[in-house]
Amino acid sequence: MKEPEVNLELGLQHGLSEEEYNRMVEILGRVPNYTELGIFSVMWSEHCSYKNSIAVLKTLPREGGALLTKAGEENAGAVDIGDGLAVVFKIESHNHPTAVEPYQAAATGIGGILRDIFTMGARPIAALNSLRFGDLKHPRARYLLDGAVRGIGDYGNSFGVPTVGGEIYFDDCYLGNPLVNAMAVGIVKSDGIVSGTAKGTGNPVFIVGSSTGRDGIHGATFASEEISEKTESKRPSVQIGDPFTEKLLLEATLEIIKKELVIGVQDMGAAGITCSTTEMSDRGGAGMKIDISKVPVREEGMIPYEIMLSESQERMLVVGKKGSEDELQEVFKKWGLPALQIGEVTDDGLVTVSQNGEVVAKVPAYDLVLGGGAPVYERERKRPSYLDEIRDFDADSVPQPDDLNQTLLNLLSAPSIANKGWIYHQYDHMVRTSTTVFPGGDAAVLRVRKTRKGLAFSTDCNGRYCYINPHRGAMIAVSESARNVVASGAKPAAITNCLNFGNPYKPEMFWCFYEAVMGMGEACRKFNTPVTGGNVSFYNEDQIGGRAVYPTPTIGMMGILEDIDHRMTSHFKDEGDAVILIGRTHNEIGASEYIRVIHDLIKGDVPELDLDYEQKNQEAALELIKAGLVKSCHDLAEGGLGIALAECCIMDRENQIGCRIDIGMDLRPDIFLFSESQSRFLISIDPKNNDAVEKRLKGAGIDYSFIGHVQGKKLVINDLIDLELSELNDKWYGSISRLMEQQV
């Protein structure tokens, strides 16, 4: 293939702006060749450079707590958990590919985030995923969900990482542009973290793992555009996953790290060899010369442009220690993987690429990378006009349902609320035998082998909240994820985030992004949960449907249990236990699931959030749990008290137990039952501990009330709700599988 001549027009076709094109020419002092244009365009794409987000992201708290590596410095952030151990975790999106080819997209999303973890020397111990799809009444939404779940399952199950949790919401704003955010967690000795760096002139550079094919070329650029009619033609931009090879790559990579044969390792994800060579060079203040004729390829005749931009999966770039080449290659041979030396580290700050003895690209590492010379923009912000209209809402204008039993059942069967077992039972959530609190509750809990400790993980974000009020919506996302790990007995420690937004060049969208990041930062500072890193996904807009997704800043929270025996689950345990509601219930059905599902309304401002109040309630709940006074603890979220009570009754399928609630209501009953007021927990305790619990709550100045008892086989609330658990079961457990299994 003859390489096209590079000019401004071709640069624009590659997604560069005119300004960026000219800057590239200036940096090089010449017009680049085709390969170099490919390198610049992909490294300066939104996906790799974070050019439109980094300035705002820098306002987030990225230090403090027990953070070992700062956000953005390494492939993933690391948190010291004591006992000489660190936890590495990160969340990343794979949204655009999912819209085109859900199975492979979701699978490789998992593969990519797992590599980010083990590239640092950490063994992956858990995966989570945060998903957003259109309403399941659409065949397309069902097709995409089915494919994504199979992709996540097949990849994670085969690789051998337990998929322990996550969340999913259904809304038509995600119909054309679903969100798949994959999170992975690994554990490593605190002094054994490996950096993605290239240092020491003359040290050998290896490409290891799979061979390089034509798949995924310009995947990163694809992720930096809106979805349109042309998107279907981008199918070749979707990578293909091979979990078996990834598993071998994991074992081999950890083995070379353990044997101290390496200087640095970096995953090849977005922008493949290009990104890994430039980023590693830049981190080490070095350069690299590589000969791509030595790269094992899947097809004849691949040109340098293709080899440099391929996003073939399950590959790593390894900088070895000089003299250890044979030993390193021996390890990969044992695991049946190729490891070829393709070059060495230099001291010139350049990535020099040759093929068959001829230099085909020579580019400065620093100028290409985020934090170096990659462009940084602060985009224009404008408060969207829809906000005032949508927030203008009078709760009393909502008609009061005649039959609250039916209302509760309808809400319970709404897919965003219903049990997600149809999804998580397709994921192996127990492999590695450390998962102790399984998916389906507030947070997943894992024990940390050889210590007393445990780790809790939750992902959260209510996109509708963030659409209506990005600032408070993001604060609530952080607070709810913290509340979830607290309800599981853990102290919130750190977060990772995946910021899914529309086109940042639209000032209204960028305003939402900015506000959400500000809200997130505020909440994180309050809870002392720094941001370990994450990912930004812009351009989640679907031109066919003509809309952007809700701003969806997904939070992945980690909490630490000093003692695994403090772990807590959400479901009621024993007949006769007292039920206590912590927190206050206000007239807050704005933006709620209740008015959306029952009244088909998306109106009203999101619930108020007072961070001091939230933190106080969280601390009180956690203290009670740690004191061994609590038998169940559940966070109140979508669907409010009514749904939370129903869930507490039926969440443990093998031990279901009802409750009888008598609660004073100072609000209209439907509003009281389904209000989504924040900062609330539902706990159950042994009645012999009533006094002890009351004393502690009173002492801490907490709002609480004894609202009833665990008993029988029915959910009874005042004279409003009287339902057999079997009815609740049918709606809550059966809803999603009925939608998916009948019609797919």
Next chain:
Amino acid sequence: MKFGVVTFPGSNCDYDTYAAVRHILSEEVEFLWHLDADLKGSDVVILPGGFSYGDYLRTGAIARFSPIVKEVIKFAREGGTVWGICNGFQILLEAGLLPGAMLRNKGLRFICRYVNIRVESVGNRLTAGLNQGQVLRIPIAHSDGNYYDYPEKIEKLKENDQIVFRYCDSEGNITAESNPNGSFDNIAGICNRDKNVFGMMPHPERAVENVLNSTDGLKLFESIRAYYSRRAVV
């Protein structure tokens, strides 16, 4: 006594099984590498769960040709204890050490969940320490666990007391609802005629500590240990 746990490329329950024996049962255990034709003096060889060689073909179809499995076949013929769990069971079927075959689960989806299984036979070393009809709570995690054989062959299994576990409800009733994957007759685990080779889809190594929400799986490890300690006394 000594256990050996085979590691194929793609095995992912090898460490869990190793840890259950080493840290919970507190017995000697070693990993056995797929390319080594050496069982390292193991009394019991466990083929663990996972996706051997990726299992992109029929599950276990490649693993049966590995050097270690050739040794395992020899070892089984000599009366050694061989225990296949999940993928290990699938491999034993492919290797011809156990009768029958695995189909895809009836719902065509991977299933991971706790299930109940009933001990159908105690006339073997894996369950000798348990009671006939005892219900065990042990998780499954597989796509291909729908056990099948010709009805007349299943009759033979019954006659020879080779059906070791069947899926049941929490009361021990064998029902269609309690069959997670469509297995013939709710069969969850079987043994060979000589009762020294075992295959089961549920993962006992995942149910060996309270922190994992059940210790029922440990009973099987203990039963095997008791068999060997009795033998040592004799």
